[in-house]
Amino acid sequence: MNEMSMENVCVFPGMELIYESIHLSAAVDLGRDGGHVFEIRHCREGRLEYQSGGEYFFLGPGDLSIGRPGTQVRTVRYPLSHYHGILIRIHVDRAPHCLSCVLEDVNVQPRLLMQKFCSGSAAYVVRSQPGISHIFSELYSVPASIKKGYCKVKVLELLLFLSVLDLRSDESARRQYSLSQRELAHSVSAYLLAHRNARVTLEQLSEEFHVSGTMIKTSIRTVYGVCFSRFVRPQKMESAAELLRDTDLTVLDIASRHGYDNASKFAAAFKEVTGMTPREYRATPTAWENRFA
Secondary structure: OOEEEEEEEEEEOOEEEEEEEEEOOEEEEOOOOOOOEEEEEEEEEEOEEEEEOOEEEEEOOOOEEEEOOOOOOEEEEOOOOOEEEEEEEEEOOOOOOOHHHOOOOOOOOHHHHHHHHHOOOOEEEEOOOHHHHHHHHHHHOOOHHHHHHHHHHHHHHHHHHHHOOOOOOOOOEEOOOOHHHHHHHHHHHHHHHHOOOOOOOHHHHHHHHOOOHHHHHHHHHHHHOOOHHHHHHHHHHHHHHHHHHHOOOOHHHHHHHOOOOOHHHHHHHHHHHHOOOHHHHHHOOOHHHHOOO
């Protein structure tokens, strides 16, 4: 399945919220007037990778980025070939100067937010944390009848949250990564995707790429923001989901193919990634994708 769908919601003048549902390995971003626009992007599912201002940035589930879109054509990559999230685009010249005109106690100025997060760096990335998850969680399931009004409330809440975020104490933030870290992490990711129905160990990867296991784990954590085991699990579960959908193999057989000698442990891992047990998924194989439609 190769497709991309967007749903735009105009929340305020100069501000739009866009639901992104993407099933591609890469897409072209034509760029915009980066000097007067900034974007807030939240990843719900999948992974996103892009280059901006000579720096590489990566988003995983729960992560949020703030930055200018840039003025040049660039390629945005989706390492897992699927991505679901929300993009909030703010045109500071057209947006309200101060959002207190919308809600009296929300003393937030979009232009100052852009200066705070985008000054001196193409983007600012905050790894998954409860405050951000709380703001976005309900946006993915809001009824259509109240969607526009609800999006307005949540955008105000988000901007207020970001206005008081202390960048100096935010140890979860990542601004940029070295080219060597990016290339190693990207190569490991591509290899795991190509062999996601096989049991690949860290020792095998070390031999394949002629680097230490520690270097691989450090690169994965630095670039993708998760430990090696948590990075591998979603790819294994995608492969398992394909077998559950397309074959008659037992759950235990599928678990064994993916390195699990216990069906219960496999079922728990599968549910953690997909939100349902293997048997539930096999009964309704489209349910996982429909959650993000």
